[in-house]
Amino acid sequence: MRRLARSLLALAFVLSCTAAVSADADDGKLRIIVFGAHPDDAEFKAGGTAILWAKQGHHVKLVSVTNGDIGHWQMAGGPLAQRRKAEAQKADRVLGAECEVLDIHDGELEPNLENRRKITRLIREWNADVVIAHRPWDYHPDHRYVGVLVQDAAFMVTVPFFCPDTPPLTKNPVFLYSSDRFQKPYPFRADIAVALDDVFDQKVDAVHELESQVYEGGASGSEAFMRDVPPSQAPELRKAWLRERWESRQSSEADRYRDALLKWYGPERGKAVKYAEAFEICEYGRQPTEQELRKLFPFFDDEPAR
Numbered sequence: 001m002r003r004l005a006r007s008l009l010a011l012a013f014v015l016s017c018t019a020a021v022s023a024d025a026d027d028g029k030l031r032i033i034v035f036g037a038h039p040d041d042a043e044f045k046a047g048g049t050a051i052l053w054a055k056q057g058h059h060v061k062l063v064s065v066t067n068g069d070i071g072h073w074q075m076a077g078g079p080l081a082q083r084r085k086a087e088a089q090k091a092d093r094v095l096g097a098e099c100e101v102l103d104i105h106d107g108e109l110e111p112n113l114e115n116r117r118k119i120t121r122l123i124r125e126w127n128a129d130v131v132i133a134h135r136p137w138d139y140h141p142d143h144r145y146v147g148v149l150v151q152d153a154a155f156m157v158t159v160p161f162f163c164p165d166t167p168p169l170t171k172n173p174v175f176l177y178s179s180d181r182f183q184k185p186y187p188f189r190a191d192i193a194v195a196l197d198d199v200f201d202q203k204v205d206a207v208h209e210l211e212s213q214v215y216e217g218g219a220s221g222s223e224a225f226m227r228d229v230p231p232s233q234a235p236e237l238r239k240a241w242l243r244e245r246w247e248s249r250q251s252s253e254a255d256r257y258r259d260a261l262l263k264w265y266g267p268e269r270g271k272a273v274k275y276a277e278a279f280e281i282c283e284y285g286r287q288p289t290e291q292e293l294r295k296l297f298p299f300f301d302d303e304p305a306r
Contacts, residue, residue: 037142039088045178048196054096154284175285193260250275
């Protein structure tokens, strides 16, 4: 009986807080939260789209679910975790997004109840309209488990008695996967493709701040790798080196998902797009219509492509 009474009191508190939270968050702007496994994944996968949302005044938050403390070939532990958090904060400022890095060890993320609660609370606290994460099959266990945890939260965010200390969402967000090249159990499907041409340089500027990963190679780096990278004393050469690599990466994305670009931008504009990011709709969470997607991605053409 005592447990029931406590639960009922908690529910009453939640319901009383929900209206206030909604009022504070409902400024007519979208609220997007992107989950990456490490302090670079969200920036790499959705940084350009984050810029486009932010430029229109929408609210974007990038979350690293682990602290990245083994993601370097030459250093590890607390100093690396602090360094990577600082890098992510700098990068996200360039993107116009908020930043959060959870204090979970790199390589040790588990899809357990404690972490399900953490992810659920983060989505609720952000009052998210859109949630983006890795697909739950990937080369890295942390990536896979971020996908699993976000999938697990896709229903629980609306359940009042799960994490009753945080007001539940009154509507389910749209959950999206960021792109990858893995083929099993099925290849990534680009339901949405976003043109980055107008913000590509700004995304490169943000990625530039992730020095431990892009200029030192992260966990896969080496002294040999760094010898091929322009030194920090030559910032313009270094930035040009980085830009060339990201031109290849984002143009490959545009070419691979050209059909989606044609759908969302129309034939003329879609064919001309050089750089893109792509997303797949998760079958959990709200299933949006094309009209709803155009409101969630308001930088597409106003009129649907014919």
